[in-house]
Amino acid sequence: MSYQNPLFLGISPDLWKYDGFAGSAGVNISQQILSEAALTGFEGVEIDDNGRFLDTDMLNYHLSLRNLSAAGRVTGIAAAADNCKGIVSDFHVMLKKMVSLGMKYLVVREMSHNIFFTGEALLGYRAFLKRDDWLHLSNNLNELGKIASSYGIKMCFQPHICTVIRTLEEIDQLMDTTDERYVKLCLDTGNLFLQNAVVQTIKKFGSRIAYVRLQDMRLKELKGCSKRNASFSEAVSAGCFTIPGDGEIDFVELFLALDKIGYSGWVTVDAGRQSNAADSFEYLLKIYHYMQALLGFRFTNNRTEE
Secondary structure (H helix, E strand, C coil): CCCCCCEEEEECHHHEECCCCCHHHHHHHHHHHHHHHHHHCCCEEEECCCCCCCCHHHHHHHHHHCCCEEEEEEEEECCCCCCCHHHHHHHHHHHHHHHHCCCCEEEEEECCCCCCCCCCECCCCCCCCCHHHHHHHHHHHHHHHHHHHHCCCEEEECCCCCCCCCCHHHHHHHHHHCCCCCCEEEEEHHHHHHCCCHHHHHHHHHHHEEEEEECEECHHHHHHHHHCCCEHHHHHHCCCEECCCCCCCCHHHHHHHHHHCCCCEEEEECCCCCEEHHHHHHHHHHHHHHHHHHHCCCCCCCCCCC
16 A cells, blocks of 8 residues: 555554663663664654653653654543542643653543453453543543643543453543543554454544554454453463554554545554563564555654644
């Protein structure tokens, strides 16, 4: 295919699998992430809550040195609580740091009742939001999104298999009860594939999609994890989540749908912690060459974001 709209290729730091990032080791790993991403041809690196990139000034320096951008900021919030007053102060601090890094996209997940690290079965029973929770979630997201907008940042909600917002019906309800000016949608291909709703979501909510995170899924491994009620962490270790082109998702169909709605912006790859540091560069090369062949053009570092 030949994608017609400008795209910017980013990578999640989860590709570099480390248990700790403190001290000099953390600094070295941060620089390894940026250097390998730049050398491969990626245009940006996501920033998350795991402490890999703590010093904003130092990060700006190393990004500039490698002609990279900070892509999306990915974080978890508890917006389904009674109100969001308790997180507004920290929210402002994070947004100010994002502005100093030239970032324009904030990706948020709802963390109430999440099962990321609880040991519960990934595909088993999960909690559902009650009516009041939905009201709190919608109102608080609108307020937080409005604050983000005042900084020139688009807040993009990411449904996820480990959270209370993951199905197409729940996404539909969330989009229907939030303000399209302040709450955008992050297209998470891995989660939506599990709901059999990737292209359907693009077609239905195309005007709300402002950020895309790519992840592939391996059905054989997923079926095995389902049989033994594996947790999220066990599913990751088993290789259920993988890089684009290594699983079952039809990325040609996906990008044809994105191109049809005129999507332009970041496409960042969440590799599902597939590698150790020793082979991270190999995975980067696989991702880059697959995306280049898939979309029919070379990515450049000439970014013009709206």
